[in-house]
Amino acid sequence: RKEVEQDPGPFNVPEGATVAFNCTYSNSASQSFFWYRQDCRKEPKLLMSVYSSGNEDGRFTAQLNRASQYISLLIRDSKLSDSATYLCVVPNQAGTALIFGKGTTLSVSS
Amino acid sequence: EADIYQTPRYLVIGTGKKITLECSQTMGHDKMYWYQQDPGMELHLIHYSYGVNSTEKGDLSSESTVSRIRTEHFPLTLESARPSHTSQYLCASETAGGTDTQYFGPGTRLTVL
Numbered sequence: 001r002k003e004v005e006q007d008p009g010p011f012n013v014p015e016g017a018t019v020a021f022n023c024t025y026s027n028s029a030s031q032s033f034f035w036y037r038q039d040c041r042k043e044p045k046l047l048m049s050v051y052s053s054g055n056e057d058g059r060f061t062a063q064l065n066r067a068s069q070y071i072s073l074l075i076r077d078s079k080l081s082d083s084a085t086y087l088c089v090v091p092n093q094a095g096t097a098l099i100f101g102k103g104t105t106l107s108v109s110s
Numbered sequence: 111e112a113d114i115y116q117t118p119r120y121l122v123i124g125t126g127k128k129i130t131l132e133c134s135q136t137m138g139h140d141k142m143y144w145y146q147q148d149p150g151m152e153l154h155l156i157h158y159s160y161g162v163n164s165t166e167k168g169d170l171s172s173e174s175t176v177s178r179i180r181t182e183h184f185p186l187t188l189e190s191a192r193p194s195h196t197s198q199y200l201c202a203s204e205t206a207g208g209t210d211t212q213y214f215g216p217g218t219r220l221t222v223l
Contacts, residue, residue, distance in 0.1 A: 034211070043200055043214035044153070087153075097143070097168065098212060102152040 002026065004101040006088050012107045017078045021104045023088030024070045033071050034089040035062055038103065044087055048073070078108045113137055116201050116215035123191055124223050131186045131218045133201030141204035142184040143212065146170060146197050153200065159184055191222040 005024045013019050025033070032051055036044040048055050050071060054063040061074040075082055088101040114135040123129055135142070140161045145153040145168075155168030159178040173195070174188050184203075188195055198219050202212040 041149075041198075041219075043217050045214065046211055049211065092169075096166075097155050097158055100145075100153040 003092065003099045004088055004090050006101040006104050008102055008104060010105040010107055012109065013078055015078055015080060015108055015110050017108075018074065018076045019078060019106060020072055020074045021086055021088075021106075022070055022072050023101055023104075024068075025088075025090040026069070027090060027093050028066075028069060029093075030090050032091060033062075033064060034098070035060075035071075035073050036087040036089055036100070038085045038087055040084075044100070047086070075106070078106075080108050080110060082106060083108045114201065114203055114213055114215040116199075116218050118218060119216060120219050120221075122221045122223065125190075125192055127191050129188050129191055129220070131199055131201075131220070133184045133186070133215055134182050135184075135203040135213075135215075136182060137203060137205075137213070138181065139203035139205060139213075140181065142178070143202040143204070144168070144174075144176060144184070144186050145200040145202065146172065147200060147217075148197050157186065191220075193222045196220060196222050 003026050035047045037047045038044040048062045050062045050064050059076045063072045085103040085105045087103045089098050092099050117132045142159045144157040147153045154170035156172040157176040159165045165176050198217050200217045201215040205211045
């Protein structure tokens, strides 16, 4: 299994839709997980951190399944401004750095 | 917004030139990182530092070098730029306390002709 693996998409959804991304990871000892958002030609920015079973922030919900080693990001009531690439991030085996997934691209249309 | 800065934002330069990409942060973070990202591709860690006088190579082999003489400053140098170095270079720093949250600078988009 790759250290971090994501479905690259793209996910093309209409405004108001609910969309979910999955990410699998290989480091079973990881205690922290992150979702970053990266707009086209911009730097990544932290969207959510996940330290236990999940986290919710407005329309965004992150869930962690340790047994199956995957984390998910759910976006409800999608907005045009949600269009971006969403990066799944997990610490590496040595705990010395973060591993960024290739990202899942979301395109929300009106 | 995080206080991490990179200069220049864009650089177009000829083959064989020596270049230094600047990165500085005013948050007092001990950990700093350099990533390389090609368009539409994932970030690759090329260097990191856990504090002054500490530098390590990342997962992706790179011909660049880094230095960390001051906490707030983490420059990256290419002694002789080549077209294969064309990419976006992103600097990041990490909060203290083991939260692993990284804040990124705006990046330097390098083009070597």
